[in-house]
Amino acid sequence: MSSSAAALAWRRTLRDALLRGSAWRGAAPARYASTASASGAPAEAADAAAPKKVPPPPRKGRLLTGAMIALAIGGGAYVSTADEGKFCGWLFKSTELVNPLFALLDAEFAHSLAVKAASHGFVPREKRPDPPVLGLEVWGRKFANPIGLAAGFDKNAEAVEGLLGMGFGFVEVGSVTPLPQEEIPSLNFQIKGAWCCNQPIGFNSEGIVVVAKRLGAQHGKRKMEETSSSMPPSTSDIKQGGKAGPGILGVNLGKNKTSEDAAADYVQGVHTLSQYADYLVINISSPNTPGLRKLQGRKQLKDLVKKVQAARDEMQWAEDGPPPLLVKIAPDLSKQDLEDIAAVALALRLDGLGKIPLIGCGGVSSGEDAYKKIRSGATLVQLYTALAYGGPVLIPRIKAELAECLERDGFKSVQEAVGADFR
Numbered sequence: 001m002s003s004s005a006a007a008l009a010w011r012r013t014l015r016d017a018l019l020r021g022s023a024w025r026g027a028a029p030a031r032y033a034s035t036a037s038a039s040g041a042p043a044e045a046a047d048a049a050a051p052k053k054v055p056p057p058p059r060k061g062r063l064l065t066g067a068m069i070a071l072a073i074g075g076g077a078y079v080s081t082a083d084e085g086k087f088c089g090w091l092f093k094s095t096e097l098v099n100p101l102f103a104l105l106d107a108e109f110a111h112s113l114a115v116k117a118a119s120h121g122f123v124p125r126e127k128r129p130d131p132p133v134l135g136l137e138v139w140g141r142k143f144a145n146p147i148g149l150a151a152g153f154d155k156n157a158e159a160v161e162g163l164l165g166m167g168f169g170f171v172e173v174g175s176v177t178p179l180p181q182e183e184i185p186s187l188n189f190q191i192k193g194a195w196c197c198n199q200p201i202g203f204n205s206e207g208i209v210v211v212a213k214r215l216g217a218q219h220g221k222r223k224m225e226e227t228s229s230s231m232p233p234s235t236s237d238i239k240q241g242g243k244a245g246p247g248i249l250g251v252n253l254g255k256n257k258t259s260e261d262a263a264a265d266y267v268q269g270v271h272t273l274s275q276y277a278d279y280l281v282i283n284i285s286s287p288n289t290p291g292l293r294k295l296q297g298r299k300q301l302k303d304l305v306k307k308v309q310a311a312r313d314e315m316q317w318a319e320d321g322p323p324p325l326l327v328k329i330a331p332d333l334s335k336q337d338l339e340d341i342a343a344v345a346l347a348l349r350l351d352g353l354g355k356i357p358l359i360g361c362g363g364v365s366s367g368e369d370a371y372k373k374i375r376s377g378a379t380l381v382q383l384y385t386a387l388a389y390g391g392p393v394l395i396p397r398i399k400a401e402l403a404e405c406l407e408r409d410g411f412k413s414v415q416e417a418v419g420a421d422f423r
């Protein structure tokens with residue numbers, strides 16, 4: 001039905017309802033009565049011409065309708081007059097009530113429920129601007145804040161928009177392996193948390209083809225929205241946000257458990273997914289993929305990174321160039337291992353290690369934790385487990401606490417505080 005036909009039909013329905021409404025009040029329209037008497041027609045004919053009386057709706061129905069209308073008007077008035085920021089804060093806070101219920105569910109089910117909720121937008125959306133002190137520029141991109149969601153929560157890029165909408169400065173999806181790969185049941189590892197309990201550790205992945213389709217569809221939708229919006233193009237050299245809209249999207253690449261050629265797996269990931277990524281990560285940190293951590297050795301790492309960099313660089317890129325390449329390393333390496341990795345990073349100009357921006361990940365559950373990582377040299381910080389326990393309300397809380405820490409110590413920006421403890 002066209003919109004004008006629908007409007008007409010709607011108007012007719014409304015008119016009929018109004019007419020019925022006057023019949024309920026027992027008053028036939030004056031026009032009918034006066035016409036009948038003026039023409040001298042018999043009373044029966046006048047009765048037949050008059051509209052049929054429709055019985056009034058039951059009293060309960062009227063009360064319910066009245067209550068619903070009052071509720072809609074009252075709710076609308078509240079939402080329109082309430083401070084949007086306060087309302088948004090209240091929404092985040094209200095997730096604290098739901099959190100304990102997640103902990104009662106089966107861990108995997110709770111996790112997939114949380115991902116589904118985020119993918120359908122059933123999560124609070126941050127409408128309040130981040131404190132200006134948290135804004136920073138990294139890799140030629142503007143981050144609204146340095147707090148990101150670590151890989152492993154949204155392994156298959158199902159909920160990027162919802163997660164960024166909750167107020168993360170960036171979200172890392174993956175690890176994505178070339179071929180679909182099931183979980184490793186013997187290594188199931190549970191965080192009996194709240195908002196999202198847990199899922200088995202290891203690279204359980206739907207594979208690069210499924211993830212590329214998903215990211216491609218999201219990318220296309222955003223491009224359409226950008227084209228149809230009347231926003232003037234940015235004149236600044238620094239891009240506001242990234243390929244995923246206002247937030248930044250990292251794609252974390254993994255290797256299949258049974259694959260003999262690790263470099264070939266990462267190269268496949270680069271070829272298929274890098275066009276959607278604001279940054280790429282080679283993940284060699286997982287303890288559950290046989291032989292993966294061996295790739296952290298000096299020679300192995302150098303060979304691997306060279307191949308992956310070459311694959312990325314030989315692709316066609318628009319003027320903003322290829323996405324930066326990072327390597328995710330394990331948290332428990334020896335001093336010698338770390339020195340080897342730093343040497344490779346500097347020699348190959350890796351983007352997330354050495355004298356170049358680092359992402360600090362692990363053990364962050366407060367603004368103070370994030371601040372410590374920044375003072376130790378991290379430019380960006382990620383978390384996962386704390387979100388599982390704390391739920392969405394943790395995100396604005398950490399950002400507010402971090403802003404407080406920076407201001408308390410007289411830093412005007414995050415960048416000023418990076419590495420402050422080692423100067």
Ligand SMILES: Cc1cc2nc3c(=O)[nH]c(=O)nc-3n(C[C@H](O)[C@H](O)[C@H](O)COP(=O)(O)O)c2cc1C
Nearest residue numbers: 150151152174175199283361362363364383384385
């Ligand atoms: C259940 C679970 C699954 C994870 N999956 C991945 C993964 O697929 N790829 C990856 O690079 N890191 C993965 N991680 C590691 C996290 O990204 C992060 O490095 C780690 O949890 C430390 O941060 P946290 O202390 O804030 O949890 C996973 C972590 C957990 C708890």
